[in-house]
Amino acid sequence: xxxxxxxxxxxxxLPPRRSLSRIVLKRLLTKPAAVFGLVIILxxxxxxxxxxLFSPHDPYAQxxxxxxxxxxxxxxxxxxxxxxxxxxxxxxxxxIIHGARTTLLVSLFAVVVSAVVGIWAGLVAGFFGxxxxxxxxxxxxxxLAFPVVLLVIAIVAVVGPSLTNLIVLMxxxxxxxxxxxxxxxxxxxxxxxxxxxxxxxxxxxxRIMLRHILPNILSAIIVYASFELAxxxxxEATLSFLGLGVQPPTPTWGGMINDGKNYLSxxxxxxxxxxxxxxxxxxxxxLLGDEIRDALDPQLSHD
Amino acid sequence: xxxxVARRLILTLPVLFGxxxxxxxxxxxxxxxxxxxxxxxxxxxxxxxxxxxHGLDQPIWVQFYQFCVHALQGDFGNSLRFNEPxxxxxxxxxxxxxxxxxxxxxxxxxxxxxxxxxxxxxRNTAADVAVRTIxxxxxxxxxxxxxxxxxxxxxxxxxxxxxxxxGTWLHLILPATTLALNxxxxxxxxxRSCMLDVLNQDYIRTARAKGLGxxxxxxxxxxxxxxxxxxxxxxxxxxxxxxxxxVTETVxxxxxxxxxxIQAIYxxxxxxxQAVVLFFALIFVGVNLIVDxxxxxxxxxxxxx
Numbered sequence: 001x002x003x004x005x006x007x008x009x010x011x012x013x014l015p016p017r018r019s020l021s022r023i024v025l026k027r028l029l030t031k032p033a034a035v036f037g038l039v040i041i042l043x044x045x046x047x048x049x050x051x052x053l054f055s056p057h058d059p060y061a062q063x064x065x066x067x068x069x070x071x072x073x074x075x076x077x078x079x080x081x082x083x084x085x086x087x088x089x090x091x092x093x094x095x096i097i098h099g100a101r102t103t104l105l106v107s108l109f110a111v112v113v114s115a116v117v118g119i120w121a122g123l124v125a126g127f128f129g130x131x132x133x134x135x136x137x138x139x140x141x142x143x144l145a146f147p148v149v150l151l152v153i154a155i156v157a158v159v160g161p162s163l164t165n166l167i168v169l170m171x172x173x174x175x176x177x178x179x180x181x182x183x184x185x186x187x188x189x190x191x192x193x194x195x196x197x198x199x200x201x202x203x204x205x206x207r208i209m210l211r212h213i214l215p216n217i218l219s220a221i222i223v224y225a226s227f228e229l230a231x232x233x234x235x236e237a238t239l240s241f242l243g244l245g246v247q248p249p250t251p252t253w254g255g256m257i258n259d260g261k262n263y264l265s266x267x268x269x270x271x272x273x274x275x276x277x278x279x280x281x282x283x284x285x286x287l288l289g290d291e292i293r294d295a296l297d298p299q300l301s302h303d
Numbered sequence: 304x305x306x307x308v309a310r311r312l313i314l315t316l317p318v319l320f321g322x323x324x325x326x327x328x329x330x331x332x333x334x335x336x337x338x339x340x341x342x343x344x345x346x347x348x349x350x351x352x353x354x355x356x357h358g359l360d361q362p363i364w365v366q367f368y369q370f371c372v373h374a375l376q377g378d379f380g381n382s383l384r385f386n387e388p389x390x391x392x393x394x395x396x397x398x399x400x401x402x403x404x405x406x407x408x409x410x411x412x413x414x415x416x417x418x419x420x421x422x423x424x425x426r427n428t429a430a431d432v433a434v435r436t437i438x439x440x441x442x443x444x445x446x447x448x449x450x451x452x453x454x455x456x457x458x459x460x461x462x463x464x465x466x467x468x469x470g471t472w473l474h475l476i477l478p479a480t481t482l483a484l485n486x487x488x489x490x491x492x493x494x495r496s497c498m499l500d501v502l503n504q505d506y507i508r509t510a511r512a513k514g515l516g517x518x519x520x521x522x523x524x525x526x527x528x529x530x531x532x533x534x535x536x537x538x539x540x541x542x543x544x545x546x547x548x549x550v551t552e553t554v555x556x557x558x559x560x561x562x563x564x565i566q567a568i569y570x571x572x573x574x575x576x577q578a579v580v581l582f583f584a585l586i587f588v589g590v591n592l593i594v595d596x597x598x599x600x601x602x603x604x605x606x607x608x
């Protein structure tokens with residue numbers, strides 16, 4: 001997101017200052033897929049930040065006479081309830097808009113948790129090598145070797161689905177993938193001259209890792225984080241669909257689909273629309289990840 | 304060969320130990336296991352009795368040791384809900400899950416591999432774009448939502464297929480397709496990129512130069528070599544398949560191990576949860592062992608190091 005918020009400067013008289021993020025942003029804005037992804041993401045971020053600005057109704061307001069209404073553009077639809085209402089008469093559109101906050105909050109922080117743990121593990125493994133590397137690699141393999149989703153479900157069921165628990169557990173389920181990417185990147189820069197140079201002027205290990213290696217592998221991390229966000233959104237949606245996400249009445253997309261599941265034959269709309277939101281945001285992060293990767297390295301064709 | 308198998312088996316031991324440790328800890332993470340099982344107003348004497356009966360008064364490492372010994376014999380204790388051995392409950396539902404998972408996997412391979420091959424061979428044509436779009440969508444749509452969508456379309460609107468349960472092969476269509484979609488996306492994507500690599504190799508040019516038919520070159524020469532990484536992906540996706548099984552079985556009320564797991568989790572029926580977790584882990588480890596062995600069959604350059 002830092003890329004998107006960079007101030008544009010007037011570069012008429014000066015030789016253009018070409019920072020990598022500006023070049024990447026420029027390239028991204030010429031790609032329809034990237035623009036599509038960015039627009040969707042910005043829209044949902046806006047929903048998450050100021051839901052009341054967009055939502056036509058109170059997402060918690062129930063009404064017995066407005067239960068399970070179809071979308072307003074269909075027969076029997078009620079004006080003002082664009083996507084219909086759920087089994088308690090709550091406005092589906094408003095609940096989707098308010099649900100963006102939970103999903104994005106949980107997924108974003110889960111990615112932060114997994115990134116912090118994974119980047120450290122990857123840096124240490126790649127930089128020190130030897131036994132340290134072997135131990136961390138074994139840990140990574142061990143966790144990757146298991147259907148983590150099932151474990152997350154089981155553990156959430158025991159410790160309870162609070163916001164913090166969800167973030168920590170989802171984050172911890174994903175660190176090995178980060179660690180593997182970072183370790184690989186560290187190995188590819190570790191032998192380069194500037195690391196040697198830093199070491200020869202007496203830079204400490206921590207300084208080399210954080211000031212010299214980390215900035216140089218940051219682009220790989222950003223690309224990966226975009227894909228990982230998509231994955232975490234999927235996991236959050238799955239957990240809340242199974243009733244193990246953030247608890248009702250707080251609207252969550254997965255929870256809304258689950259609510260509608262029992263009324264599919266009467267009112268399919270309740271389950272249909274929240275899923276569109278999930279698919280759109282996942283698609284957006286996947287597209288953006290693809291495009292940032294290509295923009296960072298146009299020579300490589302990633303087929 | 305035997306030595307290789309033995310070494311691979313030994314390598315899986317730490318993984319199994321980790322899984323045992325985690326599933327043991329499930330009942331201990333939130334403090335007193337008796338809180339999870341007994342109702343809050345249970346008198347202290349009854350609690351004490353329960354602890355003694357289930358060995359919960361022993362030091363934690365003794366409990367873990369006991370748990371491992373029993374688990375390795377396939378004994379996870381009785382289900383708290385059904386009062387039957389947890390292992391028996393899992394095994395009873397194994398048939399339904401196998402039916403679903405194998406059908407989905409076959410479907411995914413039969414659709415995903417040819418789609419990937421065609422996309423790679425006809426790169427940047429309409430066919431390629433179509434395959435790439437579908438794989439992108441396939442990764443974006445959560446499987447539980449796809450399940451709901453197919454129910455809406457084929458059971459509610461068209462009334463062609465049943466919306467849940469198990470019985471005739473008609474019941475199998477929706478859940479199997481749902482479970483297969485994410486796999487199709489992954490398999491097609493991997494096949495496509497591997498085929499692109501392989502199609503540029505020298506031996507493909509050689510095969511063309513000696514006048515072999517195009518389709519023979521693509522489907523036999525190229526695919527055989529592209530298939531190895533695809534196989535790895537398939538092996539690793541067994542984990543995804545299991546997560547998918549849990550969700551799909553829940554959506555379609557499919558009476559398998561996944562639905563049992565979710566119901567057990569809701570009911571805090573921990574012996575069953577532990578049995579399922581360990582059971583899935585075993586399958587996963589087993590499948591990946593088989594995949595590793597298949598490498599050497601498919602590619603003679605990979606020896607049993």
